[in-house]
Amino acid sequence: MKHNDENKPKITFVKSLRYTIWMYFVLFIFIVIVLMWFFQLVALPVTYQNMKIRDIKRVGKLISTQIAEENYRELFDKAAYDNNMCIKITDYFGNDFYSIDILAGSGAISPKNDSTMQTYRDLIMSSENGIIQVVVKNERFNTTTLLYGRLIGTKDDPIGFLFLNTSLDPLNSTISILQRHLFYITIILLIFGLILSFFMAKHISRPIDNITKSAKSLAEGDYNVRFDGTGYYESEKLASALNFASTEISKVDNLRRDLMANISHDLRTPLTMVKAYAEMIRDLSGDNPQKREEHLNIIIDESDRLSALVNDILDLSKIESGNSALNITEFEIGEKLDEILQRYTLFKEQKGYTFTLIKDEPVTVKADEIKIEQVLYNLINNAINYSGDSREITIRQINSKKSVRIEISDKGDGIPPELLPLIFDRYYRAEKSGRDIIGTGLGLSIVKSILKKHSFPFGVQSELGNGSTFWFEIVL
Ligand code: ADP
Numbered sequence: 001m002k003h004n005d006e007n008k009p010k011i012t013f014v015k016s017l018r019y020t021i022w023m024y025f026v027l028f029i030f031i032v033i034v035l036m037w038f039f040q041l042v043a044l045p046v047t048y049q050n051m052k053i054r055d056i057k058r059v060g061k062l063i064s065t066q067i068a069e070e071n072y073r074e075l076f077d078k079a080a081y082d083n084n085m086c087i088k089i090t091d092y093f094g095n096d097f098y099s100i101d102i103l104a105g106s107g108a109i110s111p112k113n114d115s116t117m118q119t120y121r122d123l124i125m126s127s128e129n130g131i132i133q134v135v136v137k138n139e140r141f142n143t144t145t146l147l148y149g150r151l152i153g154t155k156d157d158p159i160g161f162l163f164l165n166t167s168l169d170p171l172n173s174t175i176s177i178l179q180r181h182l183f184y185i186t187i188i189l190l191i192f193g194l195i196l197s198f199f200m201a202k203h204i205s206r207p208i209d210n211i212t213k214s215a216k217s218l219a220e221g222d223y224n225v226r227f228d229g230t231g232y233y234e235s236e237k238l239a240s241a242l243n244f245a246s247t248e249i250s251k252v253d254n255l256r257r258d259l260m261a262n263i264s265h266d267l268r269t270p271l272t273m274v275k276a277y278a279e280m281i282r283d284l285s286g287d288n289p290q291k292r293e294e295h296l297n298i299i300i301d302e303s304d305r306l307s308a309l310v311n312d313i314l315d316l317s318k319i320e321s322g323n324s325a326l327n328i329t330e331f332e333i334g335e336k337l338d339e340i341l342q343r344y345t346l347f348k349e350q351k352g353y354t355f356t357l358i359k360d361e362p363v364t365v366k367a368d369e370i371k372i373e374q375v376l377y378n379l380i381n382n383a384i385n386y387s388g389d390s391r392e393i394t395i396r397q398i399n400s401k402k403s404v405r406i407e408i409s410d411k412g413d414g415i416p417p418e419l420l421p422l423i424f425d426r427y428y429r430a431e432k433s434g435r436d437i438i439g440t441g442l443g444l445s446i447v448k449s450i451l452k453k454h455s456f457p458f459g460v461q462s463e464l465g466n467g468s469t470f471w472f473e474i475v476l
Contacts, residue, residue, distance in 0.1 A: 018205040025197030033186050040182055044175070049146075049168050053133070056148040056164050059083050060131075064150060064162055073098065086165040092158050094121065121161055124149045135168065144168040207235035211242065218242075223250030255425075267309065270302035277302075312442040315374070319449040326368040326453055333404055333474065334359045336369070337395060340376050344384075353384060353391045360399040365474045371450045372474070376406070378443040379470045383410040386468070403473040411467040420460060424448040447472075 015023075059079050066075050067089070080087045080100045089098040094117055123132050130151030137144050146168050153159030207229040217225040223246055229239030277295040285291035337357055347353045383393045390411035398405040415423060424444045451458045451472050462468035 016205070017208060018201045021201035021204055022197055025201065026194065029189055029193040029197070033189060036182060036185070040179060044178075052146055052166055052168055055083055056085065056133075056146055056166055059085060060148050060150050060162065060164050063087065063089075063164070064152060067152065067162075076100065084166060086163075088163040088165075089152070089160060090117070090121075090163075091160040094118065097160060117163075120147065120149050120163065124151050124161060125155065125158070130155060204232075207231045207239070211235065211239055215242065218246050218249070223247075223253060263309070263313070267306065270306045273302045274299050274306075312446065316442050316446050316449065319446065319453065326371070328366055329369050330364050330366050331369050332362055333365050333406070334362050334397060336373065337376070337397060337406075340373065340380070341395070344380070347384065351391070353387075353393060356392070356394045358394065358396045360397045360404070363399055363404055363476075365404055365476065367454055367456075367474055368450075371453075375447050375450050375472065376408075378447050379408040382443055382470070383408050383412075383468075386410060386412040388412040390467075401476075403475045405471060405473045407469050407471040409467060409469040414464045414466050414468050415460070415462040416464055417462075420462060423460070 063076060063079060066072055069075060076087050076089075076098060077100060079085070086101045087098065088096065088100075090096055120132065120134070123134070124130055132147075132149045134147045134149075135144060136147050144167070146166050148164040150162045151158055152162055210228050214225045214227045225246060227239035227242040227246070229235035229237070277299050281292055281295050285295055337359065341355050341357055344353070344355060348355065380393065380395070387393060387410035392411050394407075394409045396405075396407040396409070398407070424447070447458070447470075454474075456472050456475055458470075458472035460468055460470045
């Protein structure tokens with residue numbers, strides 16, 4: 001039972017496509033959720049602070065340029081409300097010149113807190129460019145504020161101080177609304193994401209599942225199965241490739257069946273003849289030398305036919321299995337044609353065939369001599385078999401710079417155009433070829449295999465009623 005064990009597919013754990021796609025979707029959903037929460041919890045306060053720092057600098061600069069304006073109060077009030085900031089402008093000694101406290105005393109620049117203000121004024125005076133930025137934590141109100149201080153005038157001639165103060169805590173109510181929303185979004189994303197991605201993964205892998213099902217039927221011998229990969233470009237391409245493969249497999253299977261029928265038929269007839277004539281010799285003609293000779297000759301002919309058939313099958317399988325490497329030698333092609341035609345003298349004399357050989361200048365070619373001989377034999381044999389009543393066969397050698405073209409023409413019935421693409425296929429025989437013409441349906445496929453191995457071009461021109469010309473070119 002070893003054989004069976006070897007054929008069993010090994011079971012290894014392989015993730016299914018659907019599962020993998022689903023996992024990636026889930027991973028993606030988690031990354032999105034983590035990112036959202038990261039921005040909400042970590043990045044939002046930082047971004048908010050940076051934004052506030054930028055704002056306070058900008059407003060500070062603006063106010064210091066607007067201080068000389070007539071309607072400065074109006075401008076400053078607007079700036080304070082627009083930017084949610086407290087503004088305080090004092091003279092050099094700390095006397096208020098302008099003050100607006102929209103943070104209602106929770107800020108760091110409460111006008112009453114004189115000693116703190118003095119500290120800030122000292123800090124500004126000792127700073128390099130007359131500007132300070134201090135983050136102040138107010139323990140009482142549990143708030144964080146940003147204080148911006150700026151000297152008005154120059155260090156040598158100070159006029160006063162500008163203070164801006166803004167909260168650094170993002171607005172709590174907004175934050176909690178955002179967080180609540182984010183929570184809902186997370187839940188929805190999780191539930192819908194998981195369900196949706198599950199069905200999407202199923203949908204994506206469906207064409208492959210379909211193809212797998214069809215492939216199983218194909219493996220079980222259903223060659224009519226159709227592969228359906230509708231949905232995606234790649235799966236459609238795969239399906240059409242598999243459809244092509246299954247059509248080809250079914251063709252091969254039909255060929256195999258035809259071959260079995262052909263070969264058994266072809267083998268059985270000569271065998272029956274051999275047996276019948278052997279029996280005849282035993283029972284009747286054993287004592288009659290003339291009859292015995294005749295019957296023995298039939299037995300020999302039929303045996304020849306059998307061995308020709310077997311040889312053809314062997315040749316083809318040898319050439320196609322790649323076991324026979326080409327044995328390239330140099331030979332003169334004209335001489336080869338003469339030599340081969342010589343062997344057909346018997347046909348000329350006994351059966352009235354005429355062979356016309358039209359040679360070109362002598363030329364030495366490089367090819368596998370024995371195999372090219374076989375090509376010539378097969379083509380000439382076909383010309384003989386299918387030349388009909390005309391029995392005229394012409395063989396032409398046409399030299400060109402790059403190749404020597406050999407043409408074998410007959411004046412037989414020709415080949416219908418729709419059959420032309422098929423005749424080089426294995427075991428293909430035109431219906432009408434029939435049993436009277438000795439053939440295996442392998443001759444032309446042997447020709448094709450040999451010429452393909454040499455990379456020599458070949459082909460056929462044929463017209464119904466006007467004969468056929470088979471040609472090939474020996475590339476120099
Ligand atoms: P076969 O053993 O039947 O001759 P081949 O492979 O040599 O097999 O040829 C395949 C088929 O091609 C033949 O059965 C015949 O129908 C057709 N054919 C081949 N050569 C000729 C020809 N010279 N004229 C007409 N038909 C031909």
